[in-house]
Amino acid sequence: MTMVLWGVRRNLPVAMPGVPAWSMAPLLCAASTVFFSLDQRLPGFVVMLAGNALLMSGLGLFYFGSLRFWHQSCPWRSWTAGGAALLAAMSYFYCFQPDFRARTMLFAGSMAVCAFAHARLLQRHGKGFSCRLSVIVLATLCGVSMLRAATTFWLDAPDSTRVMQMPMQQLYAVSFHLAALLLSIGGLLMLSERVRYEFEHQASHDSLTGAFTRRTLFQAGEREWTRWTRYGRPFSVLLLDIDRFKSINDRWGHPTGDKVLQECTTLIAALLRSGDALGRYGGEEFVVVLGETDGAAAWMAAERIRQALEQHRAPDLPAYTASIGVATAAAGDTGFGNLLKRADMALYQAKASGRNRSIAL
Numbered sequence: 001m002t003m004v005l006w007g008v009r010r011n012l013p014v015a016m017p018g019v020p021a022w023s024m025a026p027l028l029c030a031a032s033t034v035f036f037s038l039d040q041r042l043p044g045f046v047v048m049l050a051g052n053a054l055l056m057s058g059l060g061l062f063y064f065g066s067l068r069f070w071h072q073s074c075p076w077r078s079w080t081a082g083g084a085a086l087l088a089a090m091s092y093f094y095c096f097q098p099d100f101r102a103r104t105m106l107f108a109g110s111m112a113v114c115a116f117a118h119a120r121l122l123q124r125h126g127k128g129f130s131c132r133l134s135v136i137v138l139a140t141l142c143g144v145s146m147l148r149a150a151t152t153f154w155l156d157a158p159d160s161t162r163v164m165q166m167p168m169q170q171l172y173a174v175s176f177h178l179a180a181l182l183l184s185i186g187g188l189l190m191l192s193e194r195v196r197y198e199f200e201h202q203a204s205h206d207s208l209t210g211a212f213t214r215r216t217l218f219q220a221g222e223r224e225w226t227r228w229t230r231y232g233r234p235f236s237v238l239l240l241d242i243d244r245f246k247s248i249n250d251r252w253g254h255p256t257g258d259k260v261l262q263e264c265t266t267l268i269a270a271l272l273r274s275g276d277a278l279g280r281y282g283g284e285e286f287v288v289v290l291g292e293t294d295g296a297a298a299w300m301a302a303e304r305i306r307q308a309l310e311q312h313r314a315p316d317l318p319a320y321t322a323s324i325g326v327a328t329a330a331a332g333d334t335g336f337g338n339l340l341k342r343a344d345m346a347l348y349q350a351k352a353s354g355r356n357r358s359i360a361l
């Protein structure tokens, strides 16, 4: 799984945080198995310390990977200190006051806490099958670890130095290995869901402003057009063009022009309802598709936007205005494209009659 995750990571089109930690985690879990399988050949203390340290680090790395993947702060210092304290306590109960039950309870209890924290993180932030799978795996691991910690008092002898082969212990050991495998698969699935989301987002959103691309905008427009022709639901279109944008670029430079486009998008988006679609039509031109909006309401929306842009002042950015063409679906229209053409004609009139105004056709 380490090689699969590492290979996938190298071929990702964008860097994904958390994947390096995910890819190391199964390797550590597998290394712990090597130590536990050498139980009879290595000194018991080495097996206990190295095996548990590797297993704990493996599970910890799965958790840290998920924290990074979901852009959460990673408290690795406190967790590392906690892990070191756990190993120190286990060493104490091995060397100075041998107590197998205390060691089992400490380790299994800590693994239950780690699995619980991880499951809670995924439940809060993740969606979809991949997260649900990982949450089920972690919840099961948490349950089995708690069971192991609770049953150690009547299943294990306190002076035992080596792990006893009994059904509860086997279930406990198998659950770790299965968890490592299934968490790696869960990570791979989360990764593929994230990559798909990123691609879909890039295809549907303009990279500079975050507004919809033309394609998504036309899909929204066609949807409203269908509702209008089938059910007679009114809808309108605004075509907005920033005035004399070329002179902003010429005087302030292209980077400032870009910031104006971004700021303009934010201002317009803040004035729209949740069902409205805002898209970048071209350079400094934006289109707004207003569902359930008749001509009078569309003109008022256009004026609200125009006045907000005119009055807004931002530090380090020039003042600017916009002209807006408004068109509302009417009996003579032949499609969304035709409606947009009417909005373009209205915009042309707004520009020709002095700019910084809204005109409806």
Ligand SMILES: Nc1nc2c(ncn2[C@@H]2O[C@H](COP(=O)(O)OP(=O)(O)OP(=O)(O)O)[C@@H](O)[C@H]2O)c(=O)[nH]1
Binding pocket: 208, 241, 242, 243, 244, 245, 246, 247, 249, 253, 254, 255, 256, 257, 258, 261, 282, 283, 284, 351, 355
């Ligand atoms: N900074 C920046 N400028 C852009 C971008 N896309 C297009 N432009 C510029 O937008 C300007 C549009 O200029 P024009 O079409 O002449 O329109 P205008 O200057 O706004 O004049 P009117 O529309 O008549 O008020 C051009 O200079 C383009 O280079 C972009 O993504 N970023």
